[in-house]
Amino acid sequence: MTDRTAPDPSDDELVLRAKAGELSAFENLVQRHEKRVYSLALRLLRQEQDAEDVTQQTFLSALEHLAGFRGEAGFATWLLRIATHAALKTLRKQGGLQRVSLEAATENTENEQAIPHPEYIADWRQSPAQLVERNETRRLLDEALASLDEKHRLVFLLRDVEGLSVRETAEALGLGEANVKVRLLRARLQLRELLTRTLGDPESRVSRAPHHHG
Amino acid sequence: MKCEDMLAVLNEYVDGTIDPSICAEFEQHMAGCNPCQVVVDNIRQTITLYKNGQPYELPVRFREQLHEALRERWKDKFSAK
Numbered sequence: 001m002t003d004r005t006a007p008d009p010s011d012d013e014l015v016l017r018a019k020a021g022e023l024s025a026f027e028n029l030v031q032r033h034e035k036r037v038y039s040l041a042l043r044l045l046r047q048e049q050d051a052e053d054v055t056q057q058t059f060l061s062a063l064e065h066l067a068g069f070r071g072e073a074g075f076a077t078w079l080l081r082i083a084t085h086a087a088l089k090t091l092r093k094q095g096g097l098q099r100v101s102l103e104a105a106t107e108n109t110e111n112e113q114a115i116p117h118p119e120y121i122a123d124w125r126q127s128p129a130q131l132v133e134r135n136e137t138r139r140l141l142d143e144a145l146a147s148l149d150e151k152h153r154l155v156f157l158l159r160d161v162e163g164l165s166v167r168e169t170a171e172a173l174g175l176g177e178a179n180v181k182v183r184l185l186r187a188r189l190q191l192r193e194l195l196t197r198t199l200g201d202p203e204s205r206v207s208r209a210p211h212h213h214g
Numbered sequence: 215m216k217c218e219d220m221l222a223v224l225n226e227y228v229d230g231t232i233d234p235s236i237c238a239e240f241e242q243h244m245a246g247c248n249p250c251q252v253v254v255d256n257i258r259q260t261i262t263l264y265k266n267g268q269p270y271e272l273p274v275r276f277r278e279q280l281h282e283a284l285r286e287r288w289k290d291k292f293s294a295k
Contacts, residue, residue, distance in 0.1 A: 027284070184225060200256075
């Protein structure tokens with residue numbers, strides 16, 4: 001008998017059961033992670049139809065390769081990696097990637113000198129907790145994200161939105177960790193700049209005079 | 215430490231993976247430098263805002279179709295064995 005008061009089974013447990021052929025365990029895993037996969041795909045591709053295709057490919061692929069999933073990374077990380085690969089493929093097919101080939105995307109072409117210093121510096125008028133409640137916020141966030149280069153958006157989404165580590169992000173994208181860090185810095189700074197221009201309090205705006213301490 | 219050095223330590227500072235001695239140095243700089251302090255706050259808020267954003271719901275029609283496709287594939291795979 002199943003104990004109805006038992007806590008929800010972990011992903012690992014569901015994976016084991018799914019591997020043993022239990023369809024409901026697999027469906028449970030899909031339900032748990034479908035929104036995350038779909039959201040990532042939608043934010044990467046910005047087209048509902050493409051996001052749906054990638055989501056379906058991701059779970060079909062997970063079903064296909066479940067036996068080979070060894071659980072070194074968590075199940076969610078594994079799924080996100082599959083989804084990222086599928087989304088990259090779609091982007092390349094569309095020629096949407098600014099650096100089309102993965103070879104080019106993995107080149108360590110960025111250097112810190114080229115990273116612009118923050119310009120618009122001001123306290124925000126509202127806290128993130130207040131902002132999340134507002135409907136306009138999602139649009140603002142999506143628009144800011146959409147204005148980043150693909151390569152910066154990818155890194156930011158995996159690292160800061162999905163919570164992958166720098167190493168996991170590097171692995172998912174086939175990049176070096178140093179490259180991930182530079183791209184992440186660029187993405188964070190660019191988003192900060194864009195959001196602060198809208199959310200910042202002009203009254204509190206500070207000008208950055210070069211500032212030295214002994 | 216100077217403002218120009220901020221970019222080199224920013225990621226690791228907000229991620230909490232910074233070397234403790236560099237961290238102390240940076241915090242000492244920030245204590246006397248409002249712009250750097252505000253930038254760090256802004257960056258933290260930016261990340262929080264994105265991280266706490268609600269995921270998108272799957273369109274109902276697509277969700278049904280997805281689960282149906284997976285069930286079909288599952289049956290093919292496991293009944294074929």
